[in-house]
Amino acid sequence: AxxxxxxxxxxxxxxxxxxxxxxxxxxxxxxxxxxxxxxxxxxxxxxxxxxxxxxxxxxxxxxxxxxxxxxxxxxxxxxxxxxxxxxxxxxxxxxxxxxxxxxxxxxxxxxxxxxxxxxxxxxxxxxxxxxxxxxxxxxxxxxxxxxxxxxxxxxxxxxxxxxxxxxxxxxxxxxxxxxxESTVRSMSIRFDTALDWISFGLWLSLLLNTHGEKMLRVKGIVDVGEQGPIVINGVQHVIHPPQHLPDWCGEERSSQIVFIMKDLQPHDIMASLTAFQNILGATPVIEEINANPYGxxxxxxxxxxxxx
The missing domain is CATH 3.40.50.300 (P-loop containing nucleotide triphosphate hydrolases)
Structure with a gap:
């Protein structure tokens, strides 16, 4: 998506x-x-x-x-x-x-x-x-x-x-x-409810620290229960400062994270999210997995x- x-x-x-x-x-x-x-x-x-x-x-x-x-x-x-x-x-x-x-x-x-x-x-x-x-x-x-x-x-x-x-x-x-010809994959995940921002930030930091070179890009719009969402953007080991938006600007109020990765399987990310699910406060739902690298x-x- x-x-x-x-x-x-x-x-x-x-x-x-x-x-x-x-x-x-x-x-x-x-x-x-x-x-x-x-x-x-x-x-x-x-x-x-x-x-x-x-x-x-x-x-x-x-x-x-x-x-x-x-x-x-x-x-x-x-x-x-x-x-x-x-x-x-x-x-x-x-x-x-x-x-x-x-x-x-x-x-x-x-x-x-x-x-x-x-x-x-x-x-x-x-x-x-x-x-x-x-x-x-x-x-x-x-x-x-x-x-x-x-x-x-x-x-x-x-x-x-x-x-x-x-x-x-x-x-x-x-x-x-x-x-x-590539081993690049993309994956989109949504969450059913608002996320705990501190816990999510900890999880994302650990993910990029572990798989940084394989994580070409991670970007998302996150519902943390406030009036507006938080926009995240990471490239490999680097997480850029999050941007707080004042409102949802007519968009659906839901968290969506897109991963673009190389030599990394989607189930590795889902396993990591599942382990953190209780403290994140929301259930991750796979919206789309791109098994064909550029499909x-x-x-x-x-x-x-x-x-x-």
Missing amino acids: GLDHRLIRRGTESTRLLSGGCICCNMREDLIAVLKEILNEYERGETVLDRIVIETTGLADPAPILFSVLMDPLLSQRYYVSNVVCCLDAVNGSLHLRNHSESLRQIVAADTVVITKTDMADAAAVAEMHARLCQLNPAASVRESAYGGIDPSAVFGTHEASARKNEARMAELPPPQGMH NVHEDVRAETHHK
């Missing part, structure tokens, strides 16, 4: 969740259909369309997505590919580049690479990563981001530049590849529109 769409709090964006597969593998036809649907709404005068942002899973290969859009006779004439943006974690980025071929393909395909979490890494490590990225993709613009901040103009290109890029990209793109990774297509 998707999670990120539950965290969007800007009301002017229209978000469409593509679920049931990886957008760069078996879901490219769904992406094309959504892009054409948005275009039809724009041409009927139902929306004023500013831009479309396709946010993929962190393990997606950009090349097949670009291939699908640019080789479609209609979309290639009506849309410009403004920018391919890749974010690389300043803390764990070198490890990702070493262990995941998808990360390297993202860097090579990117127009802009943003080194994130520079506030959590020392200056020498950031400088070394900056130099490495320039070697991997000399044509890319490399930016740095601390505390999640970045100038939006750094990631959005101009129409004239984009028009030229469309033609160049079509000549450079390789043919789309098949499914990923149910969720993607967002966000269209910045203004409905008439």
